[in-house]
Amino acid sequence: MSPEIIIPPLPPSSLPKYLYRIHYPRSWTTYSPDxxxxxxxxxxxxxxxxxxxxxxxxxxxxxxxxxxxSTLSSKSYAISWARSLEQYKNSETRDTVRLMTIQTEGLGGPMFVYNMKQAFEGAGILPPEDLMEYLRDEEYLILYGIPASRVIRIEGIDTAVDVTAPVTTKIERTDTIDRTKTTQECIDSGAELNMVDPRKGFDEFIRGMETLCLEMKTIVESFKLLSSHTQAIVCAV
Known part of the structure; x- marks a missing residue:
């Protein structure tokens, strides 16, 4: 098997409308709701x-x-896979296993998407025999990261809604900050990235988010200062 076989990303128009990821605290892929x-x-x-x-x-x-x-295009398969995990089978950690619904609209460079099975078939080769069981049509790989604004629903495995029910675009989680516009601008800025170095765009995305957080912190501090001044004036009157 040659390591030089390069796999092109899928065109955004070919992606399923939604992808699903099973997340739990010990996963190597980290998740932050910000x-x-x-x-x-x-x-x-x-x-x-x-x-x-x-x-x-x-x-x-x-x-x-x-x-x-790793993400899956089948919600029912994602739930089935989650129930095979040791974290789910353990009653003490079961509630930490979550089903995340991801809206694919807007995903693209540097967050390129690939279909695992299509990649191997397109290259004309097969993975080692002991790995064949993991090669499925439903598995899609996303490069580097998925913005929090694309996670539109977070559910427990045993409380997930009917797999045939339509998914709304409303972000169903505890935080209420609307970050869709900001994140979309970051994604759009990387639309013309060269595939030779997709990481470059991700670095720019992270730096942009860090700058935004600092600006938001400054705004909050300014409001606190303004509030204290207002209270002082009221007391003086």
Missing amino acids: ILGFRAKDLTTMGPATISQFTNHLQWKINIPSRFI
């Missing part, structure tokens, strides 16, 4: 995606850091 959302374990490897990287990703049980985030 702007950053999901972040892959490996954020340092650069260059285009290759078959060898996909093969390593399939071997997640041997702890090879991956720059891809």
Whole structure:
């Protein structure tokens, strides 16, 4: 199997409307409900995606850091897979396993999306025999990260809504900050990225978010200062 076989990302128009990810605290892919959302374990490897990287990703049980985030196009299969996890089978950690619904609209460079099975078939090769069971039509890999604004629903495995029910675009979670516009601008700014170095765009995305957070902090401090001045004036009167 040649590590030089490069895999092109899927065109955004070919993606399912929604993808699903099972998340739990010990997952190598971290999740933050703020702007950053999901972040892959490996954020340092650069260059285009290759078959060898996909093969390593399939071997997640041997702890090879991956720059891809696994998602599934089937909600029912995602729930079934979640129920096979030790974290779910353990009654003490079951409630920490969550089903995340991801809206794919707006995903693109540097957050390129790949279909695992299509990648191997397109390259004309098969993964090692012991990994064949993990190669499924439903699995889509997302490079580097998924903005929190694309996570539109977070559910418990046993409280998930009917898999046939339509998903609204309303973000169903505890925080109420609307970040859609800001995140979309960051995504749009990377639309013309060169596939040779998609990480560059992700670095710019992170720096932009850090700058935004600092600006928001400054605004909050300004309001606090204004409030204290207003109270002082009222007391003086």
